């Protein structure tokens with residue numbers, strides 16, 4: 001009897017403890033995280049023919065391929081003003097970033113990623129991140145993100161290893177978050193933290209669509225088609241048959257940056273639930289689209305393979321080349337800052353050949 005009572009008391013205590021923890025939102029303490037059930041590695045993948053000959057990162061990928069839920073370390077649940085009001089966000093910038101990329105985040109906050117009203121509609125920003133390093137360095141980087149969060153409220157972070165091969169996982173975790181917190185944001189730009197995105201032009205392009213409430217299918221960027229897995233193991237994009245058997249990929253848009261509607265984002269999320277993860281995130285988006293019977297379309301404003309500059313003597317960073325694009329690959333932070341200001345300079349004169 002006494003034992004029973006102690007047991008009940010403990011149960012009650014536990015209950016209140018859980019309530020207390022649930023109420024304490026961000027930032028969560030690491031002790032709390034440690035108590036989450038960890039996704040176990042799938043040891044039977046070692047029986048796949050040829051498994052032992054695969055490079056370590058592929059082995060790792062196969063061991064953890066089925067893991068899709070990771071504890072959230074940083075959250076901004078009201079980024080879109082709540083699920084119901086999220087339709088008031090016209091363009092949500094969803095930027096893939098790793099904890100160490102502090103300078104890139106800082107410059108984006110001051111340039112194309114600035115949260116603002118443009119042409120009468122709202123642009124909002126979110127960085128999506130995992131964790132990197134281990135031990136003290138991991139702690140330090142997590143603290144850094146926490147500090148940034150305090151000032152900017154723009155980071156979603158999950159406790160998984162932020163590697164190139166986990167980018168698809170990052171996307172899926174984001175889509176899950178979006179379905180819950182931001183399902184009606186009209187359009188999304190999904191991209192890297194080192195691209196130059198002309199978000200003013202993007203808003204204007206999207207506003208010019210016949211239907212611009214985000215309820216129709218839209219997926220556009222730098223279209224890549226008629227390609228398949230790279231089977232040579234010295235490539236960053238190496239995909240052995242043990243990961244993807246088919247010799248072709250469906251059409252997709254280069255992952256440096258593409259635009260999509262919330263309708264399409266939610267369809268992709270739904271499809272992803274029954275498609276095995278593929279480490280290459282942009283191809284995976286294409287696979288989800290294909291499964292839904294949808295496809296990406298090409299937009300000439302996305303130059304993820306770089307710009308074609310007609311003359312060798314021309315200035316690679318002449319703002320006139322960048323004014324009319326939607327997205328260009330790879331900019332260092334200082335160049336980003338400078339270019340963003342240059343293309344907004346009211347005295348900038350373009351259009352005549354003397355400038356090029």
Ligand SMILES: *[C@@H]1O[C@H](CO)[C@@H](O)[C@H](O)[C@H]1NC(C)=O
Pocket residue numbers: 042043044045048066
């Ligand atoms: C584990 O791997 C085996 C071999 O690839 C696969 O058949 C099985 O479905 C996997 N289990 C889970 C939980 O993903």
Ligand SMILES: *[C@@H]1O[C@H](CO)[C@@H](O)[C@H](O)[C@H]1NC(C)=O
Pocket residue numbers: 053054055233234
């Ligand atoms: C890459 O492939 C070659 C030839 O098949 C093989 O000899 C080598 O061990 C492989 N390297 C790795 C890291 O798997």
Ligand SMILES: *[C@@H]1O[C@H](CO)[C@@H](O)[C@H](O)[C@H]1NC(C)=O
Pocket residue numbers: 057058060061064159160161162163165166
């Ligand atoms: C992805 O993240 C999980 C969780 O941190 C980790 O166990 C796994 O090794 C990572 N996968 C790759 C391929 O980096």
